[in-house]
Amino acid sequence: MTVEPTPLGAPTLELRGITKRFGALTANDHIDLEVRAGEIHCLLGENGAGKSTLMNVLYGLYRAEEGEILLDGEPQSFAGPGDAMRAGIGMVHQHFMLIPVFTVAENVLLGHERELGGLSGARQKVREISQRFGFHVDPDARIEDLPVGVQQRVEIIKALSQDAKVLVFDEPTAVLTPQETDELMAIMQQLRDEGTAIVFITHKLREVRAIADRITVIRLGKVVGQASPESSTTELASMMVGRAVELTVQKNPPVLTDNALVVSNLTVLDALGQKVVNDVSFTVRGGEVLCIAGVQGNGQTELTEAILGLQHRVTGSIDLNGNELIGDSVREVLDAGVGFVPEDRKVDGLVGDFSIAENLMLDRYSGAPFVRAGTVDREERDRFAAEKLESFDIRAQGIETPVGTLSGGNQQKVVLARELGRPLALFVASQPTRGLDVGSIEFVHSQIIATRDAGIPVIVVSTELDEVVGLADRIAVMYRGGIVGIVPADTSRDTLGLMMAGERVAGAPNPEPSKGAVA
Numbered sequence: 001m002t003v004e005p006t007p008l009g010a011p012t013l014e015l016r017g018i019t020k021r022f023g024a025l026t027a028n029d030h031i032d033l034e035v036r037a038g039e040i041h042c043l044l045g046e047n048g049a050g051k052s053t054l055m056n057v058l059y060g061l062y063r064a065e066e067g068e069i070l071l072d073g074e075p076q077s078f079a080g081p082g083d084a085m086r087a088g089i090g091m092v093h094q095h096f097m098l099i100p101v102f103t104v105a106e107n108v109l110l111g112h113e114r115e116l117g118g119l120s121g122a123r124q125k126v127r128e129i130s131q132r133f134g135f136h137v138d139p140d141a142r143i144e145d146l147p148v149g150v151q152q153r154v155e156i157i158k159a160l161s162q163d164a165k166v167l168v169f170d171e172p173t174a175v176l177t178p179q180e181t182d183e184l185m186a187i188m189q190q191l192r193d194e195g196t197a198i199v200f201i202t203h204k205l206r207e208v209r210a211i212a213d214r215i216t217v218i219r220l221g222k223v224v225g226q227a228s229p230e231s232s233t234t235e236l237a238s239m240m241v242g243r244a245v246e247l248t249v250q251k252n253p254p255v256l257t258d259n260a261l262v263v264s265n266l267t268v269l270d271a272l273g274q275k276v277v278n279d280v281s282f283t284v285r286g287g288e289v290l291c292i293a294g295v296q297g298n299g300q301t302e303l304t305e306a307i308l309g310l311q312h313r314v315t316g317s318i319d320l321n322g323n324e325l326i327g328d329s330v331r332e333v334l335d336a337g338v339g340f341v342p343e344d345r346k347v348d349g350l351v352g353d354f355s356i357a358e359n360l361m362l363d364r365y366s367g368a369p370f371v372r373a374g375t376v377d378r379e380e381r382d383r384f385a386a387e388k389l390e391s392f393d394i395r396a397q398g399i400e401t402p403v404g405t406l407s408g409g410n411q412q413k414v415v416l417a418r419e420l421g422r423p424l425a426l427f428v429a430s431q432p433t434r435g436l437d438v439g440s441i442e443f444v445h446s447q448i449i450a451t452r453d454a455g456i457p458v459i460v461v462s463t464e465l466d467e468v469v470g471l472a473d474r475i476a477v478m479y480r481g482g483i484v485g486i487v488p489a490d491t492s493r494d495t496l497g498l499m500m501a502g503e504r505v506a507g508a509p510n511p512e513p514s515k516g517a518v519a
Contacts, residue, residue, distance in 0.1 A: 010073065012037045012197040013058075013089075013166045018067035020050075020057055027053040029221040030066070035166065040188060040198045042212035042229075044205075046240055046437035048395070048407030050221040051201045052094075055168050059091045060084040071166070082111065090159025094171040094435070096151050100144035104137055108158050116161065125161045133187055149180035156187065167191060168199045171435065173207060185211050203240070203437040205233040205247075206466070241439040249445050249470035257286035257455045259321050261307075261426050266316035268302045268481075276302045278481040279316075284426075284457040289448065290486075291472035292461045294500050299481035300461045301343060304430050307459075308340050309333040320426055334363055337425030341415055341432050343461070345408075349415040352404025356396060357385035359403050360418045388417035393443065409440030416447055427451050430461040445471060465493060 011034040020028040027050045035041045043051050056062045058069060060078030069076045071087055078084045081091075098107050109122035116122045126139035135153045143151060152172065159167055169188065173181045188211060192198055202208060208215060208229065215227040217239040224239055237245040261284045268277035277299045284290045292300055305311045307318055309330045318325040325333055334340075342348035350359050361370045361381055370381050385399040392413045396406055403414055412432070419427070429448060433441045448471060452458045462468050468475055472489040477499040484499045495505055 011035060011070075012072060013199075014070040014073075015054070015058065016068050016070070018054060018057055018064050018069075020053055020062055020064045027221050028057065028064070031218070031221075031223055033216060033223070035197045035199055037165070037195045037197050038192055039213040040192050040200050040211055042200045042202060042208050042215045043218060044202065044208055044215055044227075044236065044240060045218035046203060046407075046439050047409040047435070049218045049240075049437075051218055052170055054218070055091065055170055055199065055201060058084065058168065059089060085159075085162045085164070088163060088165040089168070090162060090164030090166070091168040091170065092152065092155045092159060092172055096155055098143045098151060098154060101142060103140050103142055104146075104154050104157070105139040107143060107154060108139075108161050112162065122161075126157055129157045129160050133190060149183065152180075152184065153187075164196070166197045166199070168201070170201045171203075172200075173202070173204065181207070205236050205438065208236065209233065237438045240437065245438055245442055247438070247442075249449065251449045251471075252453070254288045254452065254473045255455075256288060259286040259425065259455070259457065260284060261457050261459070262317070262319040263307075264317040264319070266303070266306060266314065266318065268299070268306050268311050269313035270302075273313075276481050277306065280478075280481075280483050281316075282476055282483065282486060284459055286455045286457050287452060288473040289452050289458040289460055289471050290474050290476060291468040291489075292459065292476050292478055293465065293468045293496060294463070294478040296463050298478045300478055301430065302481075303478070304340070304428050304459070304461055307333070307426075307428060308338065331363075334422070337423055339419035339422060339424050339427045341412075341419055341429040343431040343434065345411050345415050350403045350411060353402055355400045356389065356394065356403055356406075356414055357381055357399040359414050360385050360388055360421070362418065364422075384421070388414075388421065392417045392447075409436045409443075412436060412440065412444060416444065420447060420451060424451065424454075424456050426457050426459075428459045428461075431463065432460060433462075433464070433467060441467075465496060468496075469493070 013035040015031060015033040018028050018031045019026065031054055045051050053062065057064045060080045060083050076087055105119055105122040105126055108126055109116055109119055116125055123139040126137060129135065130137045135157065137150060137153055137157065143154065172184055188198055188200065200212065212229045215229060217224050217227060219240060219242055227236060227239060233247060237247060264281050266277055266280045267275055270276045280303065282290065294300060302311055306314050307325065309325065309328050309332070314326055316326070320336060323336055325336065346352065351362065364370050370377055382399060388394065389396065389399055394410050394413045394417065396410060403411055432448065433444050436444065448458060448460060460471055469489060474486055475489060475491060475496065476486045477484045477496065479500065479502040484502060485505055487505065499505055
């Protein structure tokens with residue numbers, strides 16, 4: 001499966017024998033990489049494989065213990081990102097490095113006042129790059145007022161304003177809608193065609209095969225080989241994780257039970273009194289997965305927050321097995337048996353400075369089994385944490401490891417272990433695999449299906465159509481706060497796409513599951 005380098009001339013960028021250690025952990029182990037002008041070189045690997053660490057070495061954020069960096073054949077030494085940028089290396093980070101209250105031009109200018117000639121020069125540079133790539137970015141718009149996809153374009157403008165000849169995209173589609181992803185791919189192809197050397201860090205196999213010229217696969221800090229974009233997704237996945245991976249969700253037809261979540265005429269208002277969820281009704285029975293699809297920002301977040309008790313300007317009814325949840329506190333909702341995986345695990349699901357053990361009992365400090373007579377039972381806590389560490393395959397040095405040091409996939413496993421570790425009456429997962437690698441996705445999906453097969457009603461909110469189609473027994477599509485329709489899982493992608501754009505389809509909605517319905 002190894003391919004010969006493409007005949008595109010001498011490498012613009014060479015990494016030779018890069019080794020980076022964090023204590024006893026070797027994040028990069030003698031890694032070699034070549035990237036040529038006019039190519040998109042994909043760096044593929046699981047979360048925690050060492051991809052981002054390698055690029056942070058290239059960008060001057062980390063200093064390698066061994067190895068060298070060459071640009072156009074000349075050795076380089078970067079004391080920080082400023083040195084890397086001046087040498088012609090730009091980076092678009094997964095988590096944007098922008099100041100929300102600053103304008104686009106102010107963010108582009110920051111740190112480059114002399115080179116750009118002040119704010120007027122920065123405005124002009126933004127206009128020039130926007131016109132060149134068709135970005136339509138207002139240099140005087142505040143970052144906090146821009147959609148995520150436009151914010152990413154600002155990151156690209158920042159890099160190009162410094163005449164970057166090597167541009168690194170670190171998991172760039174993790175926060176984008178499918179439409180924004182397509183637009184980004186077109187931008188990357190235009191940059192490639194203009195001669196930019198592009199490093200594309202990702203774990204999404206569909207994107208790799210769509211855009212990569214060459215692929216280098218990293219596993220556990222080492223290069224395990226190169227592959228062609230013509231390689232099958234199965235081959236690429238097995239290279240990533242070192243074993244055969246099941247890319248399709250394995251599940252039996254649902255066996256429905258009488259326990260259910262019934263949502264009736266639910267409306268949620270935002271701080272301005274606008275309807276962000278508008279008269280939504282649906283039922284989820286025990287033993288089925290209802291996936292809520294739609295472009296992000298159409299009320300999915302507010303809907304799940306209303307179920308959990310995080311939204312307070314709510315009318316309608318949320319009935320779980322005869323118990324009305326509207327008006328309940330978050331504590332009361334959790335005690336009613338609701339497990340909840342939030343869409344942003346770092347902000348809403350975990351405390352990064354706390355250990356794995358502390359995060360696993362984060363909302364269970366009020367009583368048994370972890371607290372007795374007002375004191376934490378450390379023996380019981382540690383026993384529970386050690387069991388979850390093993391059963392959920394959380395890869396860490398131990399239960400006292402701070403959660404903030406774990407990869408995204410392992411952080412999500414901690415959230416799942418905690419939420420599935422309580423007596424459940426309902427399980428809600430919002431964007432459960434966002435930013436995860438293929439191995440972690442396989443694990444998360446298996447846990448969701450196991451919960452469904454245990455007779456629990458399951459709601460999954462996802463913007464990933466592959467995930468929706470794979471997990472769902474039924475699919476509800478949201479648009480502008482309302483449900484356009486509820487359709488079977490075998491509904492075509494074209495039909496789902498039309499519904500995501502707001503079109504109603506014959507036969508939908510179908511808010512009630514049929515007894516014995518199959519996926």
